[in-house]
Amino acid sequence: MKRIKFSDHVILLAGVFFMVAPVALAFLTSTHDAVTIYKSGMQFTFGDQFLQNYETVLTRAGGFTKEVDGLVMLKNSLILGLGFAIGKIIISMLAAYAIVYFRFPFASLCFWVIFCTLLLPLEVRILPSYEIVQGLGMVNTYSGLIVPLIASATGTFFFRQFFLSVPDELLEAARIDGAGPWKFFIDILVPLSKTMIAAIFIIMFVYGWNQYLWPTLITTEESLFTLVRGIKQIMQVWIGAQIPDFNEAMALAILAMLPPVVIVVIFQSWFIKGLVESDK
């Protein structure tokens, strides 16, 4: 039996404070006007500019950028998050299926080629990656934004691990029941992977939504900016400004984190399962 002490709760509450307070402050600050913030710092109360600030950020072009408003950035973030997650899931499920369930020449070569991508983060090969995408004319396109990010084999690895844990007898039973490769995949494996797909979707959506460096390089046209990419723009406006629009900056930060946070919190158990189990 574990005895629970008062101090345990104190430590946990301190931890919660440490994690929550900065974001809470950012949110409260985003409800005030810029001058107030400039004069008296980040705000600890709920101000009267909430609707106005968020409306400005969402709808007024030229707040930070000259051409796009927050809604367009929101749309682009969604496209990046969804496109990345869906593309990655489809591509990596197919690849993992081939690797786990088929015997074919050069299987292990294919396996290693795909999995060596886990070795090198994009950041390390950023310059040549940029040049190649530029050479292919994919700068300032959604495909240029999304497809190169899919190159890493994380999803393939997740699904490979999951497929390996599916009992062999299921394939055997299905073969006796007359299911070929496609039928087995569609009728058995995909429905079986539902929770796994959901978990990976969440992880990948968050990952895609949160991309920064790559969008910063690949999208120079403002109409393609994502919310997270927009942050880069804020910083540039800040440097020259007399009174920086701290309030709108914080509103943008809150907007940029809201969708992934909501998804992660709502689908917590799936997400944690996906995160922890796929790494085993």
Next chain:
Amino acid sequence: MATITLDSVRKVYAGNVEAVKGVSIDIQDGEFIVLVGPSGCGKSTLLRMVAGLEDITTGEVKIGERVVNNVDPADRDIAMVFQNYALYPHMSVYNNLAYGLKNRGMAKGEIDRRVKEAARILEIGEYLDRKPRALSGGQRQRVAMGRAIVREPAAFLFDEPLSNLDAKLRVQMRVEIKRLQKSLGTTSVYVTHDQLEAMTLADRLVVLNKGNIEQIGAPIEVYDRPASTFVASFIGSPAMNLLPVSANGSGLQLEGGEGLSGPNTYGRDKYTVGIRPEHLRVVDAGSSHPDAGLSLDLVVNVLEPVGAESFVYASFAKGGPEMVIRVSNHARYQPGEKLQLIADAQDVHFFDGGNGKRI
């Protein structure tokens, strides 16, 4: 319904593991064949080659008149029941049964009729809409059986289908499988490592050891006349007592022990003598039994009552293997007590001391 013919079937796995070493069996139409042997002896491999789940290295498998070596599992007209049942977890019981039939393009009405019929036979009608995870072990086992039945195949293949059930349910399902097989009359090959299960189910037993057939025969035949020391010790519980002996003039000498009053009839240097526990009778100490096949003097180690009967574990005074004797549940032997035991000549089995084959 069909015969199944295995002709010198061999299986060599990658890494030169020879799991099945040239096995030939002729299985009659409607026969219930049980492949039995210790874990790792190649039973599953053999069954899976019949199913088409494993390539056949050399040899030939025929189902009916058709050589099926290169036929897809789905086209072999067989059904298989797996140890872990391998039910599709995301499908209802109904769809688990119907899936294979759908894949064959069978008409909906016919599928429905077959599923309902199988459900009736197996008494799983109430669960047709449930997912497998909402079923108990025994119910899942029935669904797995149902999936085999609906196909109305030429043969049923079972790979340890009862191993995941508790002891009581196992006995119950064993009886049911036997009854079902007899009423359907479908040729069946059943794999188990449990000799009792094998004895009770089989029309004929195939005892396997390290990828070789040790003996094929009706259960009683195998029990009464085991073809080798391996079969003798594997079939029957408690196992047959096996005594390594060497010829000593006209008598026998227990290795590492005393001389035995038994005949050296077969003219060899070394034998293994086998006696089943129930064939040893306690006689009055010092009494003479010249026509007995074997007479032994033992010291009681322990008495183990199991209810309907008891087992006496006893040793030779000068060493040698411990012997088991089946006695009445009323017997009250004490540890240290001396017993004289005899066995009739027809109950004493002689095996070659070298290769272990029956003489």
Next chain:
Amino acid sequence: MVHARLVRFGGAMKKVQFNTRSVPYLLLLPQLSIVAIFFLWPAAEAVRSSFYLEDPFGFGATFVGFDNFIDTVTSSDYARVARFTTVFTLLVTFLSLGIALLLAVKADKVLRGASSYKTLLMWVYAVAPPVAGLIGVMMFDQHVGPMVDFFALFGWEMQIGVNYFDTGFAMTATAIWKQIPVNFIFFLSGLQGISKSVQEAASIDCRSGFRRFWTVTFPLLAPTGFFLLIINITYAMFDTFGIIDVVLKGEPGNNPVTLVYKVFLDGFRGNDLGGSSAQSVILMILVFVLTVIQFRLIERRVHYT
């Protein structure tokens, strides 16, 4: 994604596989083409250009052998960046692991409010590093940041963006904050994976809760810990790019940067293609070594279980 860089390549093959010839290649085609175009090609390009000196006016490139590497590792600037990266990585790794472990142990213990604590402690996982950076910048801003006011109470006049140490401090604090949730999630599920009966046996064998933690729980958690160690090192080295870029407001000046950030700066701002590539290759080797270590550790992890 960092945590997914962990791989256990072992694992049995399926007993039965399909033998269809063309299907697997078809299935692999999309992934393999993306990998070839957007991974192998750029990686090869990085290695190639690390041996060349690019003409600044675009008149071709000269093969210079290992000169780029030699110039890189002997430059004092590089040494300074490497030193900061090391300190930054160590601090981020150990502090975020330590805090997360403490919180996970407590969260595993409490019954009341357990799931609220869990949610409140993990949700920051979903915050993008640059967003974390932006909030960090605000918290530490010379004019508006409450942290600056707080430390001023102790006589520390923070000057983020001006003072090398202060800027590094803000980066480190933000990076730790952002990384605690991942570590917390893994530690907590590691703790919950320890069987009840082992814990019960331990509580019979050992009275002191603290001792019990060090002698039973901690060793059982060690595989998770090793594994998180590598994750955190890779995080601190690569995934903090967004935080650093935002904290520096894109203008590094004399402020601390990490090795990865320098690759970016030299490549995109300094137009030093060869030097940047040489740095990339050095980092590739580093990541490769880390990965090898990680495989070793994970093999051990298998033996544990």
